[in-house]
Amino acid sequence: MKRFSVTTRPIDLDLFRGQLTDPRCGAYVQFEGWIRDHNEGQAVLRLEYEVYEPLAVKEGKTILSEATERFGILRAAAIHRAGLMELGEAAVVVGVASPHRAEAFDACRYVIDQLKVRLPIWKKEHYASGKTEWVNCRRCADHG
Amino acid sequence: MQVTVRYFAAFREAAGRETETVETRASTPRALFDECRSRHAELQAWESSLVAINDEMAQWDSEIGEGDEVLFFPPVAGG
Numbered sequence: 117m118k119r120f121s122v123t124t125r126p127i128d129l130d131l132f133r134g135q136l137t138d139p140r141c142g143a144y145v146q147f148e149g150w151i152r153d154h155n156e157g158q159a160v161l162r163l164e165y166e167v168y169e170p171l172a173v174k175e176g177k178t179i180l181s182e183a184t185e186r187f188g189i190l191r192a193a194a195i196h197r198a199g200l201m202e203l204g205e206a207a208v209v210v211g212v213a214s215p216h217r218a219e220a221f222d223a224c225r226y227v228i229d230q231l232k233v234r235l236p237i238w239k240k241e242h243y244a245s246g247k248t249e250w251v252n253c254r255r256c257a258d259h260g
Numbered sequence: 261m262q263v264t265v266r267y268f269a270a271f272r273e274a275a276g277r278e279t280e281t282v283e284t285r286a287s288t289p290r291a292l293f294d295e296c297r298s299r300h301a302e303l304q305a306w307e308s309s310l311v312a313i314n315d316e317m318a319q320w321d322s323e324i325g326e327g328d329e330v331l332f333f334p335p336v337a338g339g
Contacts, residue, residue: 168333234310235336236312236333
């Protein structure tokens with residue numbers, strides 16, 4: 117499995133975690149971002165992610181390398197969904213393994229925070245009202 | 261010079277196209293985007309928009325050259 121990847125299919129969590137096991141590591145921290153049923157007061161039915169994969173993968177690998185250098189962890193990987201998703205599914209998973217827990221927590225937090233602001237990925241929410249909206253681009257939807 | 265522009269997500273919907281080849285004298289993505297806005301009235305400059313040149317993340321005041329592909333990314337929302 118690649119360290120950072122994009123997939124249009126449900127994420128296999130056992131497979132993801134399995135790639136990160138390492139006998140040198142006593143700590144493993146995993147973050148999952150799920151599709152929730154509301155955002156800013158609106159009921160969300162489903163959503164879709166648009167991913168510019170060539171650059172998302174490149175930037176994702178860079179972030180994982182930064183985390184490895186900065187926190188001294190031994191293993192890190194992340195995977196992000198693309199396309200249409202239903203409520204409750206995992207949109208993103210980050211896993212970090214290290215000898216001790218402190219650096220694993222810190223590195224996992226760093227990776228998800230950076231992924232959210234640096235990867236060329238966009239989220240369009242489909243609301244119960246029938247409207248759709250690009251998250252963080254509200255004014256565009258007004259024109260839409 | 262000639263450059264290719266690619267629009268993503270909300271930018272693509274606002275511009276009504278995914279890509280266009282344009283003749284320009286703009287030397288930075290910022291200047292190029294301003295030209296694009298004059299052609300596509302619905303395009304807006306969001307503060308946290310990002311830009312890439314030839315599949316490398318770039319800055320709004322980076323230099324662009326003949327034949328470059330400039331990618332305009334509206335505010336991202338991964339995770």
